[in-house]
Amino acid sequence: MARQTTFTPAYAARTVGAWAVALLLFFPLGWLLLTAFKTELQAIAIPPELFFSPTLENFHEVQERSDYLHYAWNSVVTSVASTLIGLAIAAPAAYAMAFHKGKRDKDILMWMLSTKMMPAVGALVPIYVLAQKSHLLDTQLALIIVFTLSNLPIMVWMLYSAFKDIPNEILEAARMDGATLWQEASKVLLPLSLGGFASTGLLCLVLSWNEAFWSLNLTAAQGGTLATLIASYSSPEGLFWAKLSAASLMAIAPIVIFGWFSQKQLVQGLTFGAVK
Amino acid sequence: MNRLLPRLLLTPAVATLFLWMIVPLVMTIYFSVIRYNLMQPDQTGFIGLENFEYFVTDPSFGTAVINTLLLLGSVIGITVIFGVAIALLINEPFAGRGLVRVLLISPFFVMPTVNALLWKNMMMNPIYGVLAQVWMFFGATPVDWLTDHPLFSIIVMVSWQWLPFATLIFMTALQSMNREQLEAARMDGATYGQQLRYLYIPHLGRSVAVVVMIEMIFLLSVFAEIYTTTGGGPGDASTNVAFLIFKQALLNFDAGVASAGALFAVVLANIAAIFLIRMVGKNLDK
Numbered sequence: 001m002a003r004q005t006t007f008t009p010a011y012a013a014r015t016v017g018a019w020a021v022a023l024l025l026f027f028p029l030g031w032l033l034l035t036a037f038k039t040e041l042q043a044i045a046i047p048p049e050l051f052f053s054p055t056l057e058n059f060h061e062v063q064e065r066s067d068y069l070h071y072a073w074n075s076v077v078t079s080v081a082s083t084l085i086g087l088a089i090a091a092p093a094a095y096a097m098a099f100h101k102g103k104r105d106k107d108i109l110m111w112m113l114s115t116k117m118m119p120a121v122g123a124l125v126p127i128y129v130l131a132q133k134s135h136l137l138d139t140q141l142a143l144i145i146v147f148t149l150s151n152l153p154i155m156v157w158m159l160y161s162a163f164k165d166i167p168n169e170i171l172e173a174a175r176m177d178g179a180t181l182w183q184e185a186s187k188v189l190l191p192l193s194l195g196g197f198a199s200t201g202l203l204c205l206v207l208s209w210n211e212a213f214w215s216l217n218l219t220a221a222q223g224g225t226l227a228t229l230i231a232s233y234s235s236p237e238g239l240f241w242a243k244l245s246a247a248s249l250m251a252i253a254p255i256v257i258f259g260w261f262s263q264k265q266l267v268q269g270l271t272f273g274a275v276k
Numbered sequence: 277m278n279r280l281l282p283r284l285l286l287t288p289a290v291a292t293l294f295l296w297m298i299v300p301l302v303m304t305i306y307f308s309v310i311r312y313n314l315m316q317p318d319q320t321g322f323i324g325l326e327n328f329e330y331f332v333t334d335p336s337f338g339t340a341v342i343n344t345l346l347l348l349g350s351v352i353g354i355t356v357i358f359g360v361a362i363a364l365l366i367n368e369p370f371a372g373r374g375l376v377r378v379l380l381i382s383p384f385f386v387m388p389t390v391n392a393l394l395w396k397n398m399m400m401n402p403i404y405g406v407l408a409q410v411w412m413f414f415g416a417t418p419v420d421w422l423t424d425h426p427l428f429s430i431i432v433m434v435s436w437q438w439l440p441f442a443t444l445i446f447m448t449a450l451q452s453m454n455r456e457q458l459e460a461a462r463m464d465g466a467t468y469g470q471q472l473r474y475l476y477i478p479h480l481g482r483s484v485a486v487v488v489m490i491e492m493i494f495l496l497s498v499f500a501e502i503y504t505t506t507g508g509g510p511g512d513a514s515t516n517v518a519f520l521i522f523k524q525a526l527l528n529f530d531a532g533v534a535s536a537g538a539l540f541a542v543v544l545a546n547i548a549a550i551f552l553i554r555m556v557g558k559n560l561d562k
Contacts, residue, residue, distance in 0.1 A: 010368075014365065015370040018365050018376050022375075025383060025436070026382055026383075028383075028399055029383065031398055031406060032398065044404040047409060048406070089288045089289050090289055093289035093290070095285060096283070096285040097282075100282035112293055113552075114549060117548070118297065119496050120499075121499065121541055122538040122539070122541050123301075123304070123538070124525055124526075126303035126307070128526070149292060152289060152296075153293065156289055209387070210386075210388065212503075227389045227500070228389075230389040230390050230393060231393075234389075234392075234393055234396070234504040244397065248390040248393065251390055252387060256386065259385035260378050260381070263381050270490060271490060275449055275482070
């Protein structure tokens with residue numbers, strides 16, 4: 001957008017207004033960032049200290065006291081595994097519907113979307129009982145299965161819309177030349193839809209990383225993710241805000257940064273393409 | 277091969293999703309008509325609609341339904357109104373637009389448990405919280421938000437999370453507006469009020485509907501924010517239907533009653549879902 005912008009009063013007013021709103025909404029996160037580098041005393045000082053010499057002590061202590069890396073590892077494993085497995089199941093389905101059109105494709109897509117509408121709490125008891133019976137409570141595997149399934153509809157939808165932008169002729173040409181299905185998929189389709197795969201994967205990583213309902217209900221100390229670790233700080237054992245902030249910061253930083261890069265695709269994915 | 281192959285490729289996704297849908301549903305229906313307490317495994321048997329009766333006549337039920345609707349309505353109202361306002365504000369160029377966008381969207385990527393504890397402690401604590409400091413600065417008595425206004429506090433947390441989502445959607449929609457039409461209206465001397473009334477607001481209609489529907493789906497089962505802050509209290513003051521079901525299932529160990537409640541939640545969500553599916557379905561035909 002190289003449109004010429006002149007410095008008008010309206011331009012100045014918009015700049016001030018927009019920045020005021022943005023800073024106000026970002027304030028809690030900025031505060032969290034500051035508190036993470038304070039000592040516990042500074043964290044609850046009245047009036048709040050804005051200028052202080054930052055300390056890394058909290059990060060160290062969070063790791064010591066609550067084994068941050070253990071939970072972070074669980075978060076990484078569950079979100080990455082559920083994303084990869086989800087892509088592996090969703091891609092063939094999206095391929096079939098995008099390039100081998102069938103009469104019932106639309107119904108299937110709609111039905112998949114409808115499973116996403118089921119509130120998680122509606123399945124709480126059965127899933128809990130199933131996990132308990134199969135000794136999967138408090139394991140990574142339980143979360144991987146649940147995350148994969150709950151993200152699957154979104155993945156199929158996003159990949160389907162990415163594939164639909166690719167002309168069928170290109171794939172047909174490859175088939176004419178005698179390419180096997182695997183060659184067609186890996187040599188032609190994958191390179192052409194890399195962007196679609198990336199944004200689908202990114203969105204599912206974000207959703208799984210931040211998932212709190214199932215991780216709180218199905219896991220604890222063993223298979224718990226960062227969302228459960230942070231929740232364990234809710235019991236009031238005194239004011240450990242600096243440590244809480246450091247732990248929170250470590251829990252959200254990777255995914256917030258991820259999110260900044262994938263914001264546009266995220267919206268497309270969440271609205272199932274209904275807003276362009 | 278040509279007929280069979282697509283079906284074969286579809287099967288894993290369709291089969292797993294079908295199981296994911298049907299198994300819990302059938303189990304929930306089954307649990308809802310039997311006596312099933314995780315702590316009393318010896319008491320079993322068909323009891324008809326007793327669980328439903330128990331869940332619905334529980335004094336907490338009415339409160340939970342009202343709280344669910346209040347939470348849903350308030351957050352949707354707040355995010356749509358402020359979302360449209362912010363989107364309109366940042367739609368035209370200004371200094372530092374890219375950075376403002378990044379700042380605005382950030383809360384959406386914060387996991388609900390962090391969101392809840394951040395607000396509960398650093399913002400809303402009646403002594404050390406930022407809000408208490410602001411109140412004291414103006415000579416007012418600090419408010420104990422989570423004790424005195426528990427549901428309102430939850431509404432603030434959830435709105436903070438979802439406002440960026442709404443803003444981003446409206447922003448995306450505004451960018452697809454017909455610029456020539458706008459220029460023409462401006463040339464003809466349309467006031468900003470008239471532009472809003474006849475151009476911007478009608479254009480945003482569809483995306484407002486999408487935001488409302490998507491938020492309905494997610495906000496019907498707000499859970500982590502309540503779990504980590506108020507625990508549904510004081511009393512039932514901030515208990516919604518999702519949290520009530522959780523309490524019945526994992527705190528009272530009554531899986532039967534919880535399942536009856538779950539079916540209620542499913543019906544509630546499906547009413548919302550039907551509209552969304554219709555809307556997206558129309559989009560698919562184009």
